[in-house]
Amino acid sequence: MPTDPVAPLGLRERKKRAARRAMSEAALKLAAEKGVEQVRVEDIASAVGVSPRTFNNYFSSKEEAICSFIVERQERVREALRERPAGETLWEAVSAATLEAYGSSGEPDRGTVKVARSMMQHPSMHGEFLKAHATVEQVLAEAILERAGAGPENALNARLMAAIVESAVKTAFFNWLVNEGAEPFLSTVETLLREAASGVPSLTGREPVKKPNKK
Template sequence: MSTTAEPGLRERKKAATRQALHESAVRLAIDHGLDRITVEAIADDAGVSRRTFSNYFGSKEEALMYGDFQRVQRLLDAVRARPAGEPPWAALTAVAADFNRELGGLDPQRVAQGRLVRTHPTLLAAQTQTFAAVERELAAEVAKRLTEPDPLGVHARMTAATFLVALRVSVNMWLDAPPGTALWDLAEEALATAGRGLG
């Protein structure tokens, strides 16, 4: 029996467990409220032990916000895949447009989660931590595309931060907008406005 496939299988099982815990956290938090659920309840719902939960997440907030982490990581990977000579802001806005098309219409669960985050300081803190981590990585990708000197990294960091703020603001506006409002309409305008500020 070959052992070469074992690490791949192990990683797939770990990813499936992590995803199951995340989905349980989201479902229970939406159904019952974040304050009324426990780590034990999430673990039970996902069919794993409390100890297993702790191997994947440090808190129920972290488990619930794992979807945001996945999305920003995919976004970062997409930026890395853009043509090397493409200017930073053009690469970022192209990735945002592609990402929006990939997501399509946001499902009701994602909408409910977005609204849930805004009502809980602990979730907002977890979201801020996620975005802060990706901001540093995104700034490194921006720096590779800059044609002007940026010895202190200020331009790269400001560009990355501005991009993420534009996305966050557009999502928050979309959550408050009338039904039928397209998220990308808001995001496109937010990114265009932010881009003019950087220019």
């Protein structure tokens, strides 16, 4: 039986996400310290106190674990979107959820990001980064469609809207990274989303958002 897409996460799922996040953070930290080639699955598992077998239950490779932080951010956007007021327009809700999720951790650390950027050039990492970014767009598109209501036209436009949002985030991030005196990352994201608002697709058949009863 399929799970209710807007149901709150249970304790088991929260624990699984916390474990996955811990392994991803350990993988990224070790790769930054030792280099991608020198990191083993055993090292990542040991850093968080689990077995390599447990690690393999969550990730298929160390590269996937290192790149997992990209998808993790978008999961936060999806959860924030589900909590936006029902009276907001779709674009208002998506923009606010994006800024809320990316702002929850504050401005990114420039030193850590430079290390991550250098790892993106590593041959074994390139494919995983591309896969992670493709997943990010898909996760957001599904969240948009969930709010707007299913339908052939909405499915296509939800994917387009997700691509617009992801492009704004990537553009703001690249601008922040290469320009030392650039505007803060979050401010740039907000500006780009506001400028994109006039060109976002129109989704039809939007139903009021129903939130689960909280006990």
